[in-house]
Amino acid sequence: xxxxxxxxxxxxxxxxxxxxxxxxxxxxxxxxxxxxxxxxxxxxxxxxxxxxxxxxxxxxxxxxxxxxxxxxxxxxxxxxxxxxxxxxxxxxxxxxxxxxxxxxxxxxxxxxxxx
Amino acid sequence: xxxxxxxxxxxxxxxxxxxxxxxxxxxxxxxxxxxxxxxxxxxxxxxxxxxxxxxxxxxxxxxxxxxxxxxxxxxxxxxxxxxxxxxxxxxxxxxxxxxxxxxxxxxxxxxxxxxxxxxxxxxxxxxxxxxxxxxxxxxxxxxxxxxxxxxxxxxxxxxxxxxxxxxxxxxxxxxxxxxxxxxxxxxxxxxxxxxxxxxxxxxxx
Numbered sequence: 001x002x003x004x005x006x007x008x009x010x011x012x013x014x015x016x017x018x019x020x021x022x023x024x025x026x027x028x029x030x031x032x033x034x035x036x037x038x039x040x041x042x043x044x045x046x047x048x049x050x051x052x053x054x055x056x057x058x059x060x061x062x063x064x065x066x067x068x069x070x071x072x073x074x075x076x077x078x079x080x081x082x083x084x085x086x087x088x089x090x091x092x093x094x095x096x097x098x099x100x101x102x103x104x105x106x107x108x109x110x111x112x113x114x115x
Numbered sequence: 116x117x118x119x120x121x122x123x124x125x126x127x128x129x130x131x132x133x134x135x136x137x138x139x140x141x142x143x144x145x146x147x148x149x150x151x152x153x154x155x156x157x158x159x160x161x162x163x164x165x166x167x168x169x170x171x172x173x174x175x176x177x178x179x180x181x182x183x184x185x186x187x188x189x190x191x192x193x194x195x196x197x198x199x200x201x202x203x204x205x206x207x208x209x210x211x212x213x214x215x216x217x218x219x220x221x222x223x224x225x226x227x228x229x230x231x232x233x234x235x236x237x238x239x240x241x242x243x244x245x246x247x248x249x250x251x252x253x254x255x256x257x258x259x260x261x262x263x264x265x266x267x268x269x270x271x272x273x274x275x276x277x278x279x280x281x282x283x284x285x286x287x288x289x290x291x292x293x294x295x296x297x298x299x300x301x302x303x304x305x306x307x308x309x310x311x312x313x314x315x316x317x318x319x320x
Contacts, residue, residue, distance in 0.1 A: 004125045007141045007303050011129045011294050031134075056128055056136075080134045 008055045015077045018084055020059075022047050023092030023110050028061060028074055029082040040082050043072060046110065049096040050076070062100065069101065089113040117200045118319030119145045119210055120167035120193050121302065123225070125312050129293065129303070137305055139293050142223075144302040144318055146209040150186055150194065163200045165210060166191035167315070193315045213297050215320065220289045225309035225316040229282035234258075239275040285309040 020026055027044040045063030048071065052058055057076040062069060074081060090110035100108055121144035128136045151164035168191055172180065175190035183190050186207040204210060215221065235241040235258040244257045258277070261270050287309060294303040308316055 003143065003299065003301060004127050004141050006299060007294070007296065007301050008127050008129060010296055011303065054127065055130070075130075075136070077130070078134060079130050 005054060012055060012077060012079075017076060018086050020047060020084070020086045020089075022049055022095050022097050023090030024086055025088040025090065025110075026061060027085045027087055028072075029085070030074070031080045031082055044087065045070075045072075046090070046097075046100065048098060048100065064104070089115075116197065116319050117214060118165075118195075118197050118317055119212065119214055120147050120165055120195050121145065121316050121318055122168070123308055123310055123312055123314050123316055124301075126307065137293065138307070140304050140306065140308045142302045142304060142308065142316060142318065143300055144212045144215075145300055146211045148186060148188055148191060149204045149206055149208050149210065150183060150188070150191070152203060152206050153196065160198065161203075162196040162198045163204060164194060164196045166194045168192040195317055197319070211297065212295055212300050212302055215292050215295050215302060215318070217292055217295055219292045219320070221292055221304065222286055222288045222319045223290055223304065223308045223316055224284065224286045224319070225314055227281050227283055227285045227309040228311050230280040232278060233280040234277045235275060238277060238280045241275075 024047050025044065026047055027042050029040050029042055032039055032041050043061060043063070045061040048060040048062050050057065050059045055077050058073050059076055060071055060073050062071045064070070089112065091113050092110060121142040124141040124143050126138065126140050128138050131137045145167065147165040147167045149163060150166040153160060153162040153164065155161050166183070166188075170179075170190045170192045172189055179190040188207075230237070234256055236243055236256045241256075241258060243255050244259050245251055245254075247255065258275075261274055261276075287306070290308070291305040292302065293305050295301075296303070302318065304318075310316060
């Protein structure tokens with residue numbers, strides 16, 4: 001499998017992404033192409049999970065927009081991601097925090113990690 | 116048609132220029148030794164014989180060792196003849212992956228994965244017989260009728276039935292080369308390629 005990894009890296013290159021995990025709040029700067037113009041859209045929310053490995057790794061970001069829960073899945077090494085900013089580091093006990101979908105308000109708070 | 120022998124390493128996906136995922140197969144292609152050159156005067160046809168993947172001497176037969184002795188090499192595991200190479204390479208030289216260029220379309224030949232004895236639903240995409248309800252049972256995936264009765268009182272030739280599936284030579288045409296990595300002899304091809312991981316494949320131009 002090493003040669004597969006080598007091939008992946010030689011095509012798309014190694015990409016530096018900040019370290020983050022489930023429970024963290026991140027802002028994803030995502031490039032959107034409208035006609036010939038390109039602009040950057042920001043999407044802020046809580047990371048629910050990271051999935052997969054290598055080039056195919058993805059992460060899910062959830063936010064509540066106008067009272068409606070929205071989840072977006074981003075490929076971690078997509079060239080359309082301009083940058084990822086980690087806003088808050090949260091303390092959660094599991095790697096996949098899907099329980100967040102069923103709760104709202106005060107219950108959906110995530111304790112912040114103080115460094 | 117020129118070509119090279121390779122080994123399927125595995126699949127992955129990469130991002131294309133427009134930011135879209137491209138599923139692709141990584142192939143360890145060559146270097147292949149030119150082990151014999153067949154000529155019309157000698158053998159009745161023109162071809163170039165390529166050999167790939169080293170084999171231990173103690174695992175090789177004396178016939179194999181003798182064949183490769185002419186090019187000062189140990190025996191190889193896979194030997195394939197290619198007809199109509201555009202220019203005849205020198206005997207004993209190596210054919211490398213730089214034969215291919217990025218963006219080019221190639222054909223890949225391999226032996227598909229064996230599926231064993233399969234019924235008609237899986238092998239020929241039959242729909243099965245009738246319904247699951249109204250008292251019907253135990254012939255959900257049956258082939259149904261094989262033909263008419265006393266005339267012709269035989270089953271027509273070529274009637275599709277259950278049987279062995281897979282493990283046959285398959286050629287996939289027009290796969291695009293995404294990347295050639297000469298340092299590691301790697302070829303990255305868009306799409307899937309027949310066979311299991313570690314299987315020998317022939318990539319032809």
